Amino acid sequence: MAQVLKEEVRNRILDAAEKVFYKKDYRSAKLTEIAKEAGIPVALIYTYFKNKEVLFDAVISSVYLNFESAFDEEESLENGLPSERFVEVGESYIHELLKERKKLIILMDKSSGTKHTEAKQKLIAQMQVHIEVGLKRQSKKEYDPMLSHILASNFTEGLLEIARHYQNEEWAKEMLKLIAKCYYKGVESL
Template sequence: MPQVLKEEIHDRIFQAGIDVFYEKDYRSAKMQDIAEKAHIPVGLIYTYFRNKEELFDKIASSIYVDFDEITEEEERAAGLPSERYKNVAEKYLLDLLEKHEIFVILMDKSKGTKYEDSKDKMICSIERHIKKRFAPKISQARNDMLFHILASNFAESILEVARHYKNREFAHTMLGLVTKCYYEGVNAL
């Protein structure tokens, strides 16, 4: 019975950490805020986590984010770019967005942690992916800036879906529209 209670308290602290980091960010969040959200004394948090950094690390590392892996897998797949996205990347993104709050925390609210460059890494990965596909078709003078703009916009689109996440169907619909615009242009809508 005591083990169940310990797991329940651990889970309450973990969820309260998600809620507070999502609402504020790493730097603004206080352990007192997390304790209040978990309905426990602040000192009890330190029984489970050494400090705020360790709690944040456990939360941030609870999702698997590797855009390099997914873009490389997509590049190995056959078919048109839109088909490769649909067959490879879509499920990964939908699964990632199931934990949308943690994804947003990792990408937007991690300044001051070892994860603070996560969004930049995502953009760079997407940028390299776009560059491999389209570099031969675009004049060299415009390549780097255009690839960066496209990657930043696509990454921000994914984050906007995460920030406004309602359910998996909502995410599926929105990602479908975003990628349709991305691959075919707004006239495709």
């Protein structure tokens, strides 16, 4: 019974921290605000989490981005246009990511002052490499790497805009489909 209560308190702290980090950001969020949101004394947070940074890490851990495996899987597909490979592999990964959209936004937009400050830039860099691989695969022409960087930045920001303005799962799927269509039709025209 005590273990169930401990897990319930830990989950209340995590839920409260997610709300506070989402509303504010890492730097301006206070443990006292998180404790108040969770309905517990602030000292109890330290029973479960060493400090605010460890709590932040626990909040975002389920969405910490490593697109490399999805990119590798997509790149390993031998047949099909880039848009078809995205539908086969990447789309489902992004749908899962959007289910955790508040945590994604916390990681990408509200992590200044943590070891995750560069998460968005790391994602863009991973995506840039993926785009460069795709361009080399489909075209004999060599493009300035800035093109891949711009495309990666725009796609990442589009994904984040879907997360920031999320209405429901169906809406998010439709918006992702439209953004991917615009993106891939543009890339496939090169």
